[in-house]
Amino acid sequence: MTSDDLSGFRAGLCDIVGSARVLHTDEAMAPFLTDWRGRYKGDASAVVLPGTVEEVAAVVRLCATHELAIVPQGGNTGLCGGATPHPGSSAVVVNLSRLKHIRALDLANNTVTVEAGCTLHEVQQVAADADRLFPLSLASEGSCEIGGNLSTNAGGVQVLRYGNMRELVLGIEVVLPDGRIWDGLRGLRKDNTGYDLKHLFIGAEGTLGIVTAAVLKLFPRPRSRTTAWLSVPSPDCAVGVLTRLQSACGDRVTAFEIIGEEALSLVLKHIPGARAPLDAPAKWSVLIELSDTLESAGLERMLETALGDAIEDGLVCDAVVAASLAQTEALWALRENISEAQRIEGFSIKHDIAVPVSRVAEFLSLAESALRARWPDARIVAFGHIGDGNLHYNLSKADSLDNASFIARTPEINRVVHDLVEALGGSISAEHGLGQLKREEIRRYKSAIELDMMRMLKSVFDPKGLMNPGKVV
Numbered sequence: 283m284t285s286d287d288l289s290g291f292r293a294g295l296c297d298i299v300g301s302a303r304v305l306h307t308d309e310a311m312a313p314f315l316t317d318w319r320g321r322y323k324g325d326a327s328a329v330v331l332p333g334t335v336e337e338v339a340a341v342v343r344l345c346a347t348h349e350l351a352i353v354p355q356g357g358n359t360g361l362c363g364g365a366t367p368h369p370g371s372s373a374v375v376v377n378l379s380r381l382k383h384i385r386a387l388d389l390a391n392n393t394v395t396v397e398a399g400c401t402l403h404e405v406q407q408v409a410a411d412a413d414r415l416f417p418l419s420l421a422s423e424g425s426c427e428i429g430g431n432l433s434t435n436a437g438g439v440q441v442l443r444y445g446n447m448r449e450l451v452l453g454i455e456v457v458l459p460d461g462r463i464w465d466g467l468r469g470l471r472k473d474n475t476g477y478d479l480k481h482l483f484i485g486a487e488g489t490l491g492i493v494t495a496a497v498l499k500l501f502p503r504p505r506s507r508t509t510a511w512l513s514v515p516s517p518d519c520a521v522g523v524l525t526r527l528q529s530a531c532g533d534r535v536t537a538f539e540i541i542g543e544e545a546l547s548l549v550l551k552h553i554p555g556a557r558a559p560l561d562a563p564a565k566w567s568v569l570i571e572l573s574d575t576l577e578s579a580g581l582e583r584m585l586e587t588a589l590g591d592a593i594e595d596g597l598v599c600d601a602v603v604a605a606s607l608a609q610t611e612a613l614w615a616l617r618e619n620i621s622e623a624q625r626i627e628g629f630s631i632k633h634d635i636a637v638p639v640s641r642v643a644e645f646l647s648l649a650e651s652a653l654r655a656r657w658p659d660a661r662i663v664a665f666g667h668i669g670d671g672n673l674h675y676n677l678s679k680a681d682s683l684d685n686a687s688f689i690a691r692t693p694e695i696n697r698v699v700h701d702l703v704e705a706l707g708g709s710i711s712a713e714h715g716l717g718q719l720k721r722e723e724i725r726r727y728k729s730a731i732e733l734d735m736m737r738m739l740k741s742v743f744d745p746k747g748l749m750n751p752g753k754v755v
Contacts, residue, residue, distance in 0.1 A: 283348070283372065288327060291348050295330050295374075298340045303380075305329040314375050317366045318359050318422075319625060322718065324367035326353070326375045333380040335397075335455060335463060335494045342492065343461030345374050351748045352376055352459075354488035356398060356430035359422040361632060362717025364434065364487045364753050373751070378429050381494060384408055385467075392500040393452060393469040398429025398493055405498065414500040417444035421618040432493045435485035437713035439537045439617070442669035443573075444501065446713065447484060454480045455495040459744040469497045482739065487715050488750040490743040504573035507536070508581040509604040510589065511613050513564030518643035519597040520568050520668055523588075526597075527570065530588050534581065537571040538669030539617050540642075545665040548623040549616050559613060560600050568668070569617050620665050620674075628685060630663065630678035631692050633699050637708035639671045645706055649675065652698050657688070672712040675699060696723060716754045 283291070295304045305311050306328045314329045316322065327350060332338045345352050351373035355365040358377075367373045381399035388394070389412055396405055402423040409416040420426055420438045430436075432454065437446040444450065453468040466480055483493055514520045520540050527535050543565045549556050560567075572581045582603060592598040604610040624630055637645050646664060653660055661680055666673040677695060679685040700710045704727050716724055725733065736755045740747075 292328055294344050295328060299330055299332050299337050303331040314377060317363050319361060322363035322366040324369055325371050326367050327372045329375040329377060331377050331380050338457045338492060338494055339461045339463050341376055342457050346460055346748060349746060350374055351751045353750055354492045356427035357425045359426040360717060361714045362719035364715050364717030368752050387412060388469060391469050393497050394500055395467055395497045396428055397495045398427060400428050402426050402431060409500050413503050415503045416498060416500055418447060418450060421621055428496060429493050432484050432496055433487050434715040437672060439539060439667060441667060442538055443533050443536045450499050451484060451496050452499060453497040454483060454493050456483050456491040456493050458491045459749050467495060467497050487717060487754050489740060489754045490749060502575045505575055505577040506579045506581055507571060507573040508585050509610045509613055510570045510585055510601055511559040512568040512601045513560055513599040514566050514568055515599060517566060517646045520566060521639060521643055522597045523592050524669055526592060527588055531572055531584055534572045534574050536573045539569040540665060540668040541567045541617060542664040544661055544663045545620045548627055549619050552623040552626040553619045556616060559602050569613060624663060628682055629689050630676040631689060631695050633675040634712050634714040635675055635703045635708055635710055636672045636712035637703060637706045641706045642668055642671055649699055649702055718753055721753060
């Protein structure tokens with residue numbers, strides 16, 4: 283594209299959204315061209331900030347006319363580079379943060395219809411104000427946005443009870459690659475009229491279209507909850523405690539998180555005010571939450587009984603049950619600040635993997651043995667949602683000079699971890715997506731027919747390959 287053509291294109295964008303909403307200088311675009319971790323940096327012809335679905339559609343049509351690629355972006359909190367353009371790219375970043383409206387709240391149907399630029403926290407608050415719960419819960423909930431949550435099929439700490447984003451959505455609105463708007467904002471729990479098209483876009487990371495709004499499920503607001511922090515001898519014991527709790531408490535078990543010793547130590551090192559919840563250090567800790575819609579559900583007694591039995595049987599070494607809201611928040615802060623503490627510490631090789639819950643302990647044991655055999659001084663930071671088999675398994679060296687050479691061996695390390703995940707019937711991406719980080723890696727683990735079907739879908743929806751190129755497929 284010549285400079286004159288580019289100027290004309292930018293003028294067309296200004297006609298759609300206003301000149302103040304079209305950024306094209308290096309300084310203005312910089313925050314939109316780097317991912318949250320600072321790992322990926324790209325280039326773009328412009329960053330545009332539409333404020334309505336009609337403006338999004340008009341921007342997409344203009345980009346399609348000029349055959350310029352589009353990178354959809356929300357809160358830019360992703361961990362796989364999915365919302366960052368590539369270096370040297372002439373793409374247009376379409377940031378949806380101005381799409382902030384709550385379009386409808388239907389309490390009888392237990393749904394809320396929101397636009398893609400609403401932050402997760404804002405949606406949680408709308409639900410709470412209506413005496414309801416929107417259960418998706420992430421450490422980045424103050425800045426991540428619903429469009430991004432949908433595009434990566436976000437999970438979080440309450441998947442165990444409520445499911446991930448795919449299970450929390452009834453309908454969506456999408457701008458297709460040719461600029462048409464598909465209004466699929468139906469709040470139906472039963473709709474058996476053909477292909478359920480919304481699921482093609484959830485988890486697609488903006489490669490098939492731009493999600494601009496969604497109908498989300500709401501739930502009764504829990505009126506009681508209890509939280510506990512345990513030290514356990516091993517991940518196998520943690521799974522044993524989970525099994526017992528689910529048998530005794532059913533779906534009151536809302537969250538069940540495992541935290542390795544190294545993960546907790548980084549939080550205590552880098553996060554002001556963080557304090558160890560138990561006196562004795564533990565190689566493995568577990569954070570549990572039970573909740574109920576009844577105010578007097580007896581959760582604390584229920585939990586203490588189950589933990590007492592687990593301690594007697596050697597599954598739990600020590601435990602503390604939060605006695606106040608402040609203590610509950612302090613325990614959860616230890617878990618939620620792990621990613622931030624790691625970011626402060628420096629680069630690490632991140633893995634977002636899933637295996638069957640029954641094989642979590644096996645994975646942790648085999649992975650550590652395999653990695654220690656080749657890199658004895660590697661620091662393993664393991665934590666995550668053991669209740670649904672999703673672990674964040676991150677590797678680095680404590681010394682920054684050693685770490686740089688260690689990070690350079692990422693492909694070798696990935697091979698060890700990902701091959702083991704595959705052997706255990708797992709997935710190399712549980713909730714963060716593929717983005718550009720795992721786009722090539724996934725080819726080793728997807729079957730040829732799966733990859734072929736994905737490419738076929740991409741070619742049907744986006745024959746020119748303009749939607750978030752170089753991501754996922």
